[in-house]
Amino acid sequence: MDGTKKLNLHGFNNLTKSLSFSLYDISWAKSDTHRNDYLKYIDQQYNADRLTNILREVVEIIDANILNIARQDYEPQGASVTMLISERTQTIAAHLDKSHICVHTYPESHPHNGISTFRADIEVSTCGIISPLKALNFLIHSFDSDVVTLDYRVRGFTRDIRGAKHYIDHDISSIQNFVSEDVHNRYEMVDVNVYQENIFHTKMMLKELNIQRHVFGLGVGSLSQFEQNQAKQMLSKEIKEIFYGRNLD
Template sequence: MQNKLKLYGFNNLTKALSFNIYDVCYAKTEREQRDYIKYIDQQYNSERLTGILERVTEMIGAHVLHISKQDYDPQGASVTFLIAEEHMKPALEPDTIVAHLDKSHVTVHTYPEYHPDTCLATFRVDIDVATCGEITPLSTLDYLIGSFDSDIITMDYRVRGFTRDIEGKKLFMDHHMTSIQDFIDPKTLERYDAYDINVYQSNLFHTRMLLKEIDLQNYLFNTDIYELPPKTRLKIHSDLRREMIEIFSGKNIY
């Protein structure tokens, strides 16, 4: 925040960002689909995801208290960071328990899967950043979008609770905001169709983004576009667009 608010006591506001991306790929055989899932698992294993979350915590100025990570069989990974707004001060006595009101968390989960009929595989990543106090996770959006191949992006941001100024007046929001899109680079927004569903009375903001242009070669796993006849290319392009539109819309359309 550029203009820091003068508060009575601790900032009790809780800010939660949910960031979800989908990456869609065409794999023409069942074996290639399995190979794609294996490839994605290797590319976005818990070690790499940990590095991404470490950068996120740096960007929001948080201190990492604890890291838990896990790779799953047959696929997927999860990483959880317990974070605090300020560095913890060591207790004076070994048995002393210190409670920190500003503890928050950052989590990431991956969900690779494939369509049984259309040869399409989908890689989904869910990242949740929950902070308490002055920290806001919105400044990390450009980094998160750039960290993944994001065909579809859905984002939710909500501020809960209230804090008080020095005169005792309740504050239900400590920074001005009209849209999540205001925190994304305009050059990034040019590549996507985006729309908002915002409930300002509840400090609830929702944005969805769908990639405008499809370069088919980028969606072919272990296949060169020139190996495919024109009708096949058109069919794959149509299947990709239909899959993306349904994920973007959150409903079965076709």
């Protein structure tokens, strides 16, 4: 990872690095049938098998080994996958068995206005020198998200050969430092960081609302101009409410 400090350690690197995502996809469906079809589509698109494949790729990107996989599809909707992982280059794997990757999905729909939302929560938690930030852009690209909230935290400490404690082993001022240029171009981003605690939080919201991409089950051409404007207004409000974390009147 860029900015990693080369420390001569006494024993293991005991730092825990956790990268957490909440990724939201928002759609508008005109009828109850279309809303039900949306939930079915999401369940098929992001079932346990597909999520497992995404997490396998994450393991490759961060150069780790899979020790165990647990996965489950739920009724009526949703799926979960958890992987226990270890560092490939670490000879004593038991120390790193505490590293894991997990994903949970939450499809839902508004009971009245046609808005349907899919949320995926992902956590990549690693011990030692494995960096979850290496998988940041891959995971953002793996989901068609309108809003993304990111949390990165480094916990604990590790000691160098002199016995001094180190509470972080790499340079970081923002999660945005590790976001690719194309992602920067697509999203507005805001940081809420607590530097003294090694806690970093970034919120991302899609810059441009493409009504065609957000209408499910119908082409925009089949909607009247009034319906298009209404759908766009509701979608925009939903995206902003999720981004700001509060209901907007």
